Amino acid sequence: MDTETDTLTMTSEGDIYCFYLQSEAPYLIKRWGEKKIRLAGKVFGILALLLLIALIRFYFFRDHIVFPYNMTWLFVLITIGAIIFFFLLYDQLNSVADFYIKSRCKKCGKDFAYEEFRKPLTRKVSTPESFEITRTKYRKCRYCGDEDFDTHTHYIDCKGDKEKLTDETCKRCGNEHSIKEYRRPDVFEGADTAKTIRYYKCSDCGYQEITVEKVEFLGPM
Structure with missing residues (x-):
């Protein structure tokens, strides 16, 4: 706590982020390319959204919809499962495309080169008027050894x-x-x-x- 500026600073280490399809990202990008991967992710995201809208509409109009005996809950469970599945595919495919872009070495230009070599650092700064969060990732190229710092700052109310x-x-x-x-x-x-x-x-x-x-x-x- 800096009493002169009335600013509280808190720092902590996080976990290195790893998504489910990370090891398969080079193959998927080579097989389909970034644009097709992103397009497929958008398609699955739209399907998840449409199913969610359909489920909400079913809830409001359920008294006017007739299902065979004991099939209502089966329909609801299958729809919820499909929403979760499509949303996960949307998230994973977008993560693959983002990983492809962010892991390209800025020095040697090779794809899927940057790897995090230490835990990311989170810095939170609170003042009487604002609250700022800065997250920094520390990456190193596994080919040429170039080090890169990926920093993002945002303010929250x-x-x-x-x-x-x-x-x-x-x-x-x-x-x-x-x-x-x-x-x-x-x-x-x-x-x-x-x-x-x-x-x-x-x-x-x-x-x-x-x-x-x-x-x-x-x-x-």
């Missing part, structure tokens, strides 16, 4: 509301009711958890404190 009341005692000066939340917290909500980073400051001595609150959402019993 995660500012929440400050707590209305705080009554904590300052750990430095010992004054009661002096710790106040002085800036908006960073709130991150996932599928089953929510994390909130709050920023407090003593109104008497200026002592600063950061807390991380994590809440897990329980599923139905």
Whole structure:
């Protein structure tokens, strides 16, 4: 925490990304080419979207659609399975095409040359007005040894509301009711958890404190 600029910086290492068809990517690109791979991915993505729309329409008009005995659930399960299957194909084929482009060495020009040689680094920077995430991948050409850094930065809107009341005692000066939340917290909500980073400051001595609150959402019993 840089108290002069009121900026919190957090860094962490992630896992090296590997998709299911990565080992088959050179063969698929050689056999079909990038454009056909991307086109096939779009086709499967459109099929997944059309099936999803059909399933939604079936839900709203299910009282007017007659299926043979015990066939309704079979239709629903098959449709959901097909949606997942087509979406996975869409994702994997696009990953193959992207991998083909990004793994070409910038120095020697060979395809499928770059490999990650260390874990990617994630850098999160929080200021009172914004929250920035920068992810850096470290790659090296397996042919000529050229090193490349793939960096992407994006901003997310995660500012929440400050707590209305705080009554904590300052750990430095010992004054009661002096710790106040002085800036908006960073709130991150996932599928089953929510994390909130709050920023407090003593109104008497200026002592600063950061807390991380994590809440897990329980599923139905």
